[in-house]
Amino acid sequence: MFVLVAGAGKVGSNLARALRRMGHEVTLIEQRRDRCVQLEEECEHAAIVGDATELFVLERAGVARPPDLVVAVTGDDEDNMVIC
Numbered sequence: 001m002f003v004l005v006a007g008a009g010k011v012g013s014n015l016a017r018a019l020r021r022m023g024h025e026v027t028l029i030e031q032r033r034d035r036c037v038q039l040e041e042e043c044e045h046a047a048i049v050g051d052a053t054e055l056f057v058l059e060r061a062g063v064a065r066p067p068d069l070v071v072a073v074t075g076d077d078e079d080n081m082v083i084c
Helices: 010-021 033-040 055-061 077-083
Strands: 002-006 025-030 047-049 069-072
Touching: 002 010, 002 077, 010 025, 025 033, 025 055, 033 047, 047 055, 069 077
Parallel strands: 002 025, 002 069, 025 047
Antiparallel strands: none
C-alpha cells in the first residue's frame, strides 16, 4: 500500500515508522526543513519539504499515482481539511 503522510511531527513520523515496519511504502511531507533532514535517511529519502496544501508539492510526493491512503496530521486543522 502507498501512503502519503502530511505532517512529520510526533503523530506523522510514528505512523510512518509503523507503516514502513509493516512493509508499506510511505512518503512524508513536512514544512520544516530541519525535520525533513532528520527523517530523510530513516524514510529512505521519501521525506519531502513543502506545504502539503499546495498541488505542486503533492505532485512531487506522488499524488498522481494515486496513494491508497492520505493521512493529514499537521498542526493545523484547516490545512488538514484542505489536504484531505
